[in-house]
Amino acid sequence: MSLTPLLDAPLQVQIHAFAAIAALLLGAVVLFRRKGTPFHKALGRVWAVLMLIAAGSSIFINEIRLIGPFSPIHIFSVVTFVGLAQGIRDIQRGNVRAHRAAMQGLYFCALILAGAFTLLPGRRMHEVLFGAEAGWTPPLIVIALALTISTALYVRLRRRQA
Numbered sequence: 001m002s003l004t005p006l007l008d009a010p011l012q013v014q015i016h017a018f019a020a021i022a023a024l025l026l027g028a029v030v031l032f033r034r035k036g037t038p039f040h041k042a043l044g045r046v047w048a049v050l051m052l053i054a055a056g057s058s059i060f061i062n063e064i065r066l067i068g069p070f071s072p073i074h075i076f077s078v079v080t081f082v083g084l085a086q087g088i089r090d091i092q093r094g095n096v097r098a099h100r101a102a103m104q105g106l107y108f109c110a111l112i113l114a115g116a117f118t119l120l121p122g123r124r125m126h127e128v129l130f131g132a133e134a135g136w137t138p139p140l141i142v143i144a145l146a147l148t149i150s151t152a153l154y155v156r157l158r159r160r161q162a
Contacts, residue, residue: 001128001130002127002128002131005128009124010061012057012060012061013124015053015057016057016058017125019051019057020054020115022050023047023050023051023111024111024112026043026050027047027111029043030043030044030047031103031107031157035096036096048084048087048088051080051084052081052084054080054110055077055081055110056077058073058077059077073114073117076109076110076113079109079110083102083103083105083106083109084106086098086102087102087103087106090102104158108151108154112146112150113147115146116143116146116147119139119142119143120139121134121135121136126139129142
């Protein structure tokens with residue numbers, strides 16, 4: 001593991017990676033702590049800002065250009081903006097169930113699933129975590145584990161709230 005590929009990356013990539021990693025860690029705390037408390041609300045606001053920073057900075061990362069300056073992974077940016085707006089609107093209207101679903105969906109889709117793509121060979125985070133010569137096996141194992149664990153956690157959260 002070496003942070004050099006990330007530290008050598010353009011500023012927008014560094015901002016994006018920092019915000020996404022911080023949102024991933026903070027989001028886990030928010031998801032698994034008691035809801036509705038002042039602490040939950042404060043952490044949730046910080047998490048939402050981190051998600052906005054991650055999604056906003058991703059628009060300026062255009063290394064994979066398949067559709068003009070964008071790639072299919074930029075769809076996650078749009079999903080994040082829409083999901084955050086929907087989740088905030090839901091809680092402002094008192095619809096806790098819809099708010100919970102929007103925020104959990106964002107966490108698992110925009111962070112876990114999108115994050116899994118960054119571990120593929122040729123991507124910067126692959127090089128950070130596994131080295132440039134690692135090939136496909138290590139990231140596929142990590143991606144499979146991450147998706148399995150996150151799916152199990154998501155199912156557990158949904159059952160607990162039902």
